[in-house]
Amino acid sequence: MAVSIEAKNLTKEFIVTKKEPGLKGAFKNLIHSEKSVFRAVNKINFSIEEGQVVGYIGPNGAGKSTTIKMMSGILQPTSGDVTIRGGSPFQDRKKVVRNLGVVFGQRTQLYWDLRLGESFELLRRIYEIDDATYQRNLGILNDILNIQEIIDTPVRQLSLGQRMRGDLAAAILHSPPVIFLDEPTIGLDVDVKYCVRQFIKDINDQYHTTIILTTHDLGDIEELCRRIIIINHGEIVHDCSLETLMNEFAPNRRLIVDLYQAPQEPIELRNARVISQEGARICLEYNKKETSTGDVVEAIAANHSIQDISIEESNIEDVIRTIYAKDSESA
Amino acid sequence: MKVYWYIMRSRILMTMAYRFQVISTVLCQIVILFASVFFWKAAYGLEAVQSDTTLDQMIHYTVLSNLLAVLYTTFVEQNINQNVRQGNVAVDFIKPINIMGSYFAADIGMMIGSLLFRFIPMYLISGLVFGFTLPVSFPALMLFIVSTFLGFVILWCICGIFGLFSFWVIQLGPIGGAKDYIIRFLSGSFVPIWFFPEGIQQVFNFLPFVHIYQTPISIYIGKITVLESLFPIGIQLFWAAVMVLCLTQFQKVAFRKVVVQGG
Ligand SMILES: Nc1ncnc2c1ncn2[C@@H]1O[C@H](COP(=O)(O)OP(=O)(O)OP(=O)(O)O)[C@@H](O)[C@H]1O
Ligand SMILES: [Mg+2]
Numbered sequence: 001m002a003v004s005i006e007a008k009n010l011t012k013e014f015i016v017t018k019k020e021p022g023l024k025g026a027f028k029n030l031i032h033s034e035k036s037v038f039r040a041v042n043k044i045n046f047s048i049e050e051g052q053v054v055g056y057i058g059p060n061g062a063g064k065s066t067t068i069k070m071m072s073g074i075l076q077p078t079s080g081d082v083t084i085r086g087g088s089p090f091q092d093r094k095k096v097v098r099n100l101g102v103v104f105g106q107r108t109q110l111y112w113d114l115r116l117g118e119s120f121e122l123l124r125r126i127y128e129i130d131d132a133t134y135q136r137n138l139g140i141l142n143d144i145l146n147i148q149e150i151i152d153t154p155v156r157q158l159s160l161g162q163r164m165r166g167d168l169a170a171a172i173l174h175s176p177p178v179i180f181l182d183e184p185t186i187g188l189d190v191d192v193k194y195c196v197r198q199f200i201k202d203i204n205d206q207y208h209t210t211i212i213l214t215t216h217d218l219g220d221i222e223e224l225c226r227r228i229i230i231i232n233h234g235e236i237v238h239d240c241s242l243e244t245l246m247n248e249f250a251p252n253r254r255l256i257v258d259l260y261q262a263p264q265e266p267i268e269l270r271n272a273r274v275i276s277q278e279g280a281r282i283c284l285e286y287n288k289k290e291t292s293t294g295d296v297v298e299a300i301a302a303n304h305s306i307q308d309i310s311i312e313e314s315n316i317e318d319v320i321r322t323i324y325a326k327d328s329e330s331a
Numbered sequence: 332m333k334v335y336w337y338i339m340r341s342r343i344l345m346t347m348a349y350r351f352q353v354i355s356t357v358l359c360q361i362v363i364l365f366a367s368v369f370f371w372k373a374a375y376g377l378e379a380v381q382s383d384t385t386l387d388q389m390i391h392y393t394v395l396s397n398l399l400a401v402l403y404t405t406f407v408e409q410n411i412n413q414n415v416r417q418g419n420v421a422v423d424f425i426k427p428i429n430i431m432g433s434y435f436a437a438d439i440g441m442m443i444g445s446l447l448f449r450f451i452p453m454y455l456i457s458g459l460v461f462g463f464t465l466p467v468s469f470p471a472l473m474l475f476i477v478s479t480f481l482g483f484v485i486l487w488c489i490c491g492i493f494g495l496f497s498f499w500v501i502q503l504g505p506i507g508g509a510k511d512y513i514i515r516f517l518s519g520s521f522v523p524i525w526f527f528p529e530g531i532q533q534v535f536n537f538l539p540f541v542h543i544y545q546t547p548i549s550i551y552i553g554k555i556t557v558l559e560s561l562f563p564i565g566i567q568l569f570w571a572a573v574m575v576l577c578l579t580q581f582q583k584v585a586f587r588k589v590v591v592q593g594g
Contacts, residue, residue, distance in 0.1 A: 014590065069591060074424040076587050098427040109422040122341070125334040126426050 004210040005048040009080030042234035051208040055225035063234040101171035105183035127174035161192040250314030253288040335436040342440025364397040391464040411494035467553030478547035481567040488574035495585040519545035539570040
């Protein structure tokens, strides 16, 4: 598999000037202002193969957008470097961004005063897309994102969801092999969100596109990303598959069993821990790797008659929350 | 290349769409044009002016100067400043185009729009009132066009460099406006520099500013002959090249300074 994106010790520092409040502070700032260096991204390393969909997540202010901006040639790294298909987005900006589609959920890259269609026409010239490809891509986009419905509307009149559809279409009109999506589902209703997820899946399937996705909606991650990279305070704290992460941080599964009759004595099992026992309802926990649900059920059924069972999978939100909290403590 | 043509063309179309608004600004500029012509009439009438330039030449000079000012409207500075302030530079950077090149194409488009909807009506109106300002000869007209374009390039680069300061100072405030007046003064747009003392003239002749307004106008009205004009056009070429170089170098420095405002 060819490597598509590679970051080596990628670092970004911002110089922040401390602004003192009030008139006196304003004068003070004129003469001398206190500057401090803030490291938003700190020596991160990763390598992403062609065709991967990677979830890039972390709490607010973790440095996700800053990373995306460095990868798309907007911000120059303070040190370290990043290459996209072998090229540096800062040194060969024009060459690298030609292979790139970028969507910033919080800001549009469409031309505010133009009709959506005119924005597309301009993009077609910017990327020198030939007629056949353009028509074909427009057709595909129309199928997934229903672009025809909004193509004649000026961008400033589009609703957030419509605009996002337009932005997504604009980002892949030139069939880029690499796409960065910075919060593409922010503020979208369930329908549009579904449509966006479908869109990401489709282009990844059809074109083998490499995709990096930042989001705060873990549903996006669950549905789309085989691999997740977690960043906190500018540093990568985890880089693995969602499954590995879940196994590590939430190795247990819960089983709730309702019996026909409340047992006389507390239940004890060899392969599962009893969390609670209230009347005829028993709540059990066991390691899902070591113990199969069937074994646990069987062990109970040996002495009791079971009326109903339900399984509770550990929740991805809880896991992520644990990880964020853990990293904040250690920082 | 196509994209720059497309940007230029869409700007021309835009001025057409807004031609009503454009034409209404013509009225305002006509008033300024008339005022400056009457100023010179009064000055010559009082014999306050000692010059080998005839009143007729001076009127044509003033009319042309005002007409050129219409063509010389640039939006680079404003565009860069606005994009930096709103964080939209990000959008420019992720496109495989030359960013300054696209701004230049847009301004050339606006210039052509201005030629059609402002320059020509103003030319006709002032012509009917003060007599038509015609070029002294056909070669002079050709050289005037070349010289005007070079003047535009010089001015555009100066404005572009000013715009790039936005990467350091988010708000340019009144500096931009002050700069416009200083340029117009130094370029002999209000008062031709041949009214200035000899020493100052010598200095000004080698600065880029006179080559924005005074050189093309002088060629057009025959203040300098076609042959004489080759030297100032040479200096114009030199300054245009220097300015383009300065702008591209400065742009590299500025682009390294990018911080995008907002998430
Ligand atoms: N231009 C800037 N000047 C100074 N500090 C900045 C600048 N841009 C970002 N930062 C800081 O860098 C850190 C990382 O910001 P970034 O936008 O990358 O976060 P994020 O992970 O995208 O967060 P969110 O989930 O809220 O979008 C933040 O603490 C932010 O305050
Ligand atoms: Mg962000």
